Amino acid sequence: MRKKTAKKRTHNYKKHIGKAPGTLVYTGKKTEKQLQIESFDYTKDTLTENVLTNIEDARSYKETDSVTWINVDGLNSLSEIENIGKQYDLHPLVLEDIVNTTQRPKIDEYDDYLFIVLKMLYYDKDENVVIEQVSLVLGKNYVLSFQESEGDVFDTVRDRIRLGNGRIRGLKSDYLLYALIDAVVDHYFSIIETLGNKIEDLENDLFEGHAKDNINIEVQQLKREILKVRRAIFPLREIINRIEKGEHPLIYKRTITYYRDIYDHLIQVSENIDIYREMIWSLMDMYMSTISNRMNEVMKVLTIMSSIFIPLTFLAGIYGMNFEYIPELKYHNGYFILLGVMFVMFILMLVYFKRKKWL
Amino acid sequence: MRKKTAKKRTHNYKKHIGKAPGTLVYTGKKTEKQLQIESFDYTKDTLTENVLTNIEDARSYKETDSVTWINVDGLNSLSEIENIGKQYDLHPLVLEDIVNTTQRPKIDEYDDYLFIVLKMLYYDKDENVVIEQVSLVLGKNYVLSFQESEGDVFDTVRDRIRLGNGRIRGLKSDYLLYALIDAVVDHYFSIIETLGNKIEDLENDLFEGHAKDNINIEVQQLKREILKVRRAIFPLREIINRIEKGEHPLIYKRTITYYRDIYDHLIQVSENIDIYREMIWSLMDMYMSTISNRMNEVMKVLTIMSSIFIPLTFLAGIYGMNFEYIPELKYHNGYFILLGVMFVMFILMLVYFKRKKWL
Amino acid sequence: MRKKTAKKRTHNYKKHIGKAPGTLVYTGKKTEKQLQIESFDYTKDTLTENVLTNIEDARSYKETDSVTWINVDGLNSLSEIENIGKQYDLHPLVLEDIVNTTQRPKIDEYDDYLFIVLKMLYYDKDENVVIEQVSLVLGKNYVLSFQESEGDVFDTVRDRIRLGNGRIRGLKSDYLLYALIDAVVDHYFSIIETLGNKIEDLENDLFEGHAKDNINIEVQQLKREILKVRRAIFPLREIINRIEKGEHPLIYKRTITYYRDIYDHLIQVSENIDIYREMIWSLMDMYMSTISNRMNEVMKVLTIMSSIFIPLTFLAGIYGMNFEYIPELKYHNGYFILLGVMFVMFILMLVYFKRKKWL
């Protein structure tokens, strides 16, 4: 007996219903962990890197001309998030969106800052796709990033800031924003690579005839995975497209080319996902025809065996009857003649099925 | 024998056909209940809450600068609706749309007021989706709301007005309108959550092989439910989009951000519905392949049993014949030799089916 | 033997091919009936209603300021139609379109008049959809309407003109045009209601298992009906949309609201048709899965019967053999022991099928 009530649901929109707008409700997994704040403050020549426990410590960076990156891991400490919001003058709806992890990727343009929500995708140890929300706020000389939990794809950005040998240290916060988004999008490629390999494996299973009975379940799960990834990635295209138009004063003309590059990558990823989607649909078709083919084979064996032996059994039945007068039974070679007749029938049947290409 | 005439139809457009435009025809369920009028009149500092039996009693609120919310439950008293229409100078087509509950969500802009029709969705006790029409009229300092029956999703709005500790009391009627629409849209999330769970249950039934024979009926009903919900929710997007453009003088610039927030929620809801739609289609596919798989299994059992025992029965039939001269019958161990031959044939058959992976 | 040549075709585009443009060719059913002309001439205070046999009699109405409605039933008298065309200065292509009843709904704007073709839909006695073309010409103070045959949906308009208690008598010809189109569109609702009921009946048949063998034919016919209705109704949306934009001088601003109302109705009708279309496609899916399910059931019965009795028959065959030395046959209780063994096998088989959920 399945216990319906005990089932873990994957949807939890309800938490938020009926609250006033601007009320912070964290919809992700509850953990006991404290949130962790990491800060980078740099110019072309200087770099200060800190791990803070309190947002007030980052206040000093705000006034300077240097570029500041504040990265917040963990969203369950709502009061601390509100603190950050106050310090950086963020709209209540922005804070609400940061902690609501079921948010769709989106961009909101405010006068002083740009607010972007996007999804970081990676595979966990069991090859399940994990979708983690990343919220980014681009201000005049700072970028805030909010993540659900520790561990991210930003290490390459950190290294480039630390080494200071690339473009990043010499440019403004809009390039830092680009670098962060680029790191996320670059990782999408490893997602679609894994998806592509999964489809290829399924396809090979079908081609080589290893079609297990539960392959349709695997196909279904892959379909859901693709839908999930698609939903996380597709809206980002419009977002980048809007940034690329370059109408917001915080985005400088010289970084537009870089955003266009991200856009091209996203189109490539999207195209791949749509092709996978079409391929997985046609895999199901192939599976269905494979089943039908195997059914056909089963039926042929049954038909051949039955068609050959049922008539022969009938013949044997005839001469097993107990009528007092059955002349054939008296013939000395009756038995052998009958065996001969049966053998001829057997051969004719085989020829017939051979002709029909069933053998 | 099914009695076609006695069947309850779900469509009742006809009531209206052939009437002059502007003629009020109530298309909902007829009840004996009187309509009930509830009024809130508030400024930042004052609040008057009343339950009226007569729209004339609300006249005094019209002239003041305070924000007035008149909520009307029940639409079957056409004369009273006409009264309200007269008092607030509503166009005859607006009144016609208020009482025509098969109306599609829409927005009509008039010089002095905005008229919006939308759908409130909730599940009743039997987990059936109920769609109730809500009509909203936004005037300079008032909001009228019309519902088909008592019971709604506006209690959080009432509480916020009463407590007066949020933004609502300090802002104009356009924010009140936002709060009402937001309450309706927030409730959509619980609808899609239930839909998501229903699909998950069906999917689990299929995955775990509990595939009951009537699962296709359940799938079909879920499909219809999704179509119904889709139709109720999707047109609202354009409506909010039009409000958000902020061209109507009754919508102040500072509330636009809030409407944009609703818009984002609606996009999220719509996207979920479309994903559910795709998933339910592919569930049907999965069901078909499950049926085919089970058929295959049935056929294999039949084929194996028949292919093994029909030839053996034939052999037994041979030696059940009554020919006078069948030399084998005289052999002392003929019977045992034959049993041996049969056993060997049996084993060979098993090996054959094992090789074919049918066992 | 089917006689192909005698088959009544439903297509008759050919009649027109190869004629010079502007040549009148009537493509509807030929009848002997004379065309019948009905005229209404009214102002707010006066009304003249006539049945004319000759268009010349309507000449006097043309000069006056009153609104004139000329309704023509029957299109087979081409010379008379040409007469009307001459009197009202209609372009030859307009006349050609009026008598060509395979015309697609469309609007043509000329300097002095608007020409609209639309489709009147109703069910005949056998519940078949009938599509009749209605052509409307809106002039400065007149409306011409052309129908294929007697009987229409305009009686409510006639009554409103006669009673003179609504808006219609006080307004111009553009409101009369609205009233006529509105009457046609209102009737579309009864079409989609009947379609909805037909689908519901089919669905119930499938749900209740009454699935007759020819249900796929019914589904196919319903599909065609929906396609037919769709094609007749959908183009009207663009037409109303173009009128609603209010760019033609003959459409006054005050009637635009009414045209917008028609537009909303058309969107509602269209949406319903598209939902029906999706539902009917998925009905076919359901039917296919129902067939497969029933096949499964049939196969199970066969497999159970065969799997139980074929091995038992084999056993009986063994002891029906005529070998001289079969020791078991001599045992006094051999027969009963064998019956016992068979019974045990029978029970085991039942248990096996029970476990597999086939029983």
Added chain:
Amino acid sequence: MRKKTAKKRTHNYKKHIGKAPGTLVYTGKKTEKQLQIESFDYTKDTLTENVLTNIEDARSYKETDSVTWINVDGLNSLSEIENIGKQYDLHPLVLEDIVNTTQRPKIDEYDDYLFIVLKMLYYDKDENVVIEQVSLVLGKNYVLSFQESEGDVFDTVRDRIRLGNGRIRGLKSDYLLYALIDAVVDHYFSIIETLGNKIEDLENDLFEGHAKDNINIEVQQLKREILKVRRAIFPLREIINRIEKGEHPLIYKRTITYYRDIYDHLIQVSENIDIYREMIWSLMDMYMSTISNRMNEVMKVLTIMSSIFIPLTFLAGIYGMNFEYIPELKYHNGYFILLGVMFVMFILMLVYFKRKKWL
């Protein structure tokens, strides 16, 4: 053994690959026939009709104010085509397009002339669609038309020019172009009529149960035919749409109405083709369900026969055993009692299958 190499391919794009742009390559069927030039030169009052063997003979028409129509049948004489091109100053790419008969319908606007490629469709004797390319060049006072072979749909245009009683003689070359395109489009109606009839025939075959085994091949061929026709007709819509916009100086305002009429016809044809396409897809569905239904019927017969007679045969087998002690065999009426039991079982089985609605 199929000979792949000897198969006639339907594609021949390759002929052109690797040539410099503007190189003339005729891609149609090679014939020995000379190209044939036909000329009409007319004003309202005069008409000269000629059959030329040489394009130089048409030079005199070029300078005059009269309208000249030069019709060229046959495209294999590339030098002659180049001659015409030189005389009328046509761009090399235009000439390349004229002789490349795999061209897609298109319009190219040059300063002095308009170049249009479209497809003439007709059925040959075996009811196969033939698609022939027609290229039209509209100049200030001339129209050139190029066809692949003799025989066309322009006879009605020729007659109207000769009789001179219509509009054609009084108007300019843009009306002549219209008349030619109109003749081609009018003929499309006979194509879709034939397509409609073919679908109807297939549908009737399925409805009446004449479903031959190879009906899926017919469906497939019809699908291809529809795709072919669709591809030939659909691009023409954009072309006419562009002409209708009236931006080219060679198209006078007074003929725009006529081009709009062609546009309406093309929309009607396109709509029909798309409906046919949908119908043919659902025909396949219907065919599949018909096959499944028939399979069901076959299986029922098998199951009924087997379920009735296999158990009875088992019973007979029991009493055919040779045990020394089978008490029933001694009963005087044992045989008749057993027959009775068998008859009762037979009846019970029939009742059972009747209840299951299998009989």
Added chain:
Amino acid sequence: MRKKTAKKRTHNYKKHIGKAPGTLVYTGKKTEKQLQIESFDYTKDTLTENVLTNIEDARSYKETDSVTWINVDGLNSLSEIENIGKQYDLHPLVLEDIVNTTQRPKIDEYDDYLFIVLKMLYYDKDENVVIEQVSLVLGKNYVLSFQESEGDVFDTVRDRIRLGNGRIRGLKSDYLLYALIDAVVDHYFSIIETLGNKIEDLENDLFEGHAKDNINIEVQQLKREILKVRRAIFPLREIINRIEKGEHPLIYKRTITYYRDIYDHLIQVSENIDIYREMIWSLMDMYMSTISNRMNEVMKVLTIMSSIFIPLTFLAGIYGMNFEYIPELKYHNGYFILLGVMFVMFILMLVYFKRKKWL
């Protein structure tokens, strides 16, 4: 046992993940081959053709007014590519795109040059589609082209430059760019021709009943091939469309006509691919119905054989029973009467199946 780890994957996006933007990473096949540089420098009257081993040798061409074409084969020497980039002032992202061979076709407009990525398609010896990336840079008086490996479709362009008898030598670098793209697009026609032939072969196999069991695998592979080709070709349309708009100063007005010609070709190719796609989907449908038909045939044989002989065997079983008193057995002609009865039953069965059209 399949070795998953040893499988050659077709995706290799990962190589690039986590690098700073502008880092060159070659994603194609690694070969030991040196890159090869070929240069053409020409005016109307002069031509210098060289094979260079070093990009510095091409420096002299840069300053002159003559048109220079530098063609680079092989992309694995990243330092040399960077050299070229430096010499021609290319943006780092351009260089990154040149060596990233998984790039989607695209156009990037810079102030001094146009950068275009497109795909060259050809079939290798095993009839597998090979997709090779070609990057083109159009500068004021030069064109750079980058290919993955030796061997291309540009020989016709080389010949035309060498012979100097066409337009190419007299025009600017924008015409040379056109000539190169045209050569690539012309080759697409041979791709779709081969695809068309493959589909035709599959279709013929199905029509002629040669439907092998693994035809669904072939269909699936063809589907993938079409998806692959589609993805390589479709984006090129937008690219050409953007060039054709003629907004970039490097594209002269007189060559626009030629780019429009390419655009028409691409539309034609795209249309063909989409038709093939639809045809291949419906091929799968046809295959499924063919399987079902064959299954039906198999089932009929089984049903006919069983339905005829199982009842007859039962009859024989009856008279094989050993009851002491079975009166029929004593009749002298009992045996022959029974044979007669059996024969009549046999005939009746045949008639029954004949009527059902199963024979």
